[in-house]
Amino acid sequence: MKFLTHILTTYLFLGSLLSHGQDLIRQYNYSTGTFRDVYLSNNQGTVLSPMIVPNPGACFDLWARGIHPDNYYYRLDTKVVGTYLPQASIQITSEDPYPATRTRADRPYDVTMVISGLINDDPSAPLASKRVLYLRHGENYPEGTYRIPMNTSRSVYVLESYDVPNGTHQSTHYNSISPANPTEATGEETYRAYSYPDASIPVASILAQQVIQIWPVANAEVSGVTENERFVVRLPELSIKLTALYPDSLTYVQLYQGPKALGRVGTVLPSTVRDFDADVPQDETILIRDWGEHLQEDGIYTVEVLTVTPFNSGNPERLGAITFEIDREVELRGTVTSSEN
Amino acid sequence: MINKTITLFGLGLLFAASTAFAQNTVRFQQSGRLDENGIPINLRGATSVRVSDDELSAKKTAQPSQFVTKFEGRKAELPENLSILGDIYENSEVLIYGDYHTIVPKGALIYIPPTFKKRISKGPQPQSQLVWWPEFYSKNRGWITHREITIEQVEGRGTFPEDVVEVILTDHKVVVATHEQGPVTCLTPLSSEKQQPNESP
Incomplete structure (x- = not known):
């Protein structure tokens, strides 16, 4: 088997607000379907993945737990490493400069997505090499809470989905979380760029993701x-x-x-x-x-x-x-x- | 073998800080917005009035989501196997004891003695506190152990020697597969011949 590499993972938390010493990177190898957990001992630093990454690649999810008594866990980021993957970045800009992207239900915000590495000029190429899946989805926080519920009753709904070519794609939005009273919208909207499945990586892989929280109007x-x-x-x-x-x-x-x-x-x-x-x-x-x-x-x-x-x-x-x-x-x-x- | 180092910079830097801070923590400001008597400085009058639901609905209708740059995207159908939630429990085995539980990768439990089957579960456990594996293991060594396995065993290309199987079966503990101390999926089954009926995995 042809191996890609070991992965050197640099991680940096907004740690003082988040972490209490140990958080987790879970590696998923596409070819074998196996998972490996790496626990981190600091809020920032570099770790070498102990598992070699075989072709066609692997996915790394960074997870953290809340601080007691917060019993929740959070996926902070996802990165896919592969041989033939396009690159994507997403940035959400609101009027609130707080590091955790957030805005108010009555305010618009901007999204910039940059896609590169796709082959544009080959009509016979598979979709995965020509387009990236752009997905916007929403999730309301249950009434009386300000977070995604930690159980199986989550309700995520797709708001928009496009396949997009290389380029910089800028858009502006009001939230589409829609309770009966729009000033009371409470939840989050997620923007993701996925690579399309192909013969080597049979599942859609998250290339980039950003989340914005929507808070009600006081x-x-x-x-x-x-x-x-x-x-x-x-x-x-x-x-x-x-x-x-x-x-x-x-x-x-x-x-x-x-x-x-x-x-x-x-x-x-x-x-x-x-x-x-x-x-x-x-x-x-x-x-x-x-x-x-x-x-x-x-x-x-x-x-x-x-x-x-x-x-x-x-x-x-x-x-x-x-x-x-x-x-x-x-x-x-x-x-x-x-x-x- | 191609030796190449890839840096995933910023893993966890900003995104999701959103959900990450969704905890009910309140910090009163040291913002410099108040004077020594607790009165806002730089007082100004209101320049706008809170928006009503009807006004907001009208604004959102007037300005729908739109691309402001030339957009060559097309409406897309979602791939059939797309998992939007991507919850960590989807790919985890759950070990529970008392008020706490932990998660290990799916397929990481090499052996579960019948006695402890009730302590193994799947899916979120909202009634108990999630702790990470190192902490949970250190407090539950009486019924859990771990065994270092090779890459070949991880990928299902290895075997477990008979003496190892013997030790595992006679130790009467839940056995978690690890690789360099980290819990890992093990695709190599424990020799089934020596397992007693109703034993897992």
């Missing part, structure tokens, strides 16, 4: 005050329910005099500030008591919930606002009469 519900309500005696306690705050977000409540209007800068209520750098969206409930000190004068006021994220050019977005009236001045109307005649 929402704010203000209770305790209704639109245009008038307060005479005392102010109520406000409750603000914040759901799905973007993982990288700064959210706060401000008060200003006058009806609601974009562009207004008011008084920030210090106890309402929430500054997150998280991996998944965050929920919060904020109670506001004794806020009368911020409302010295009678008049029209607006309480407004703002969030700052990587989107909207870093400018605040209004999640919710309610306008109300303070009218504490007591007017006595009456007459004074005397019983004396």
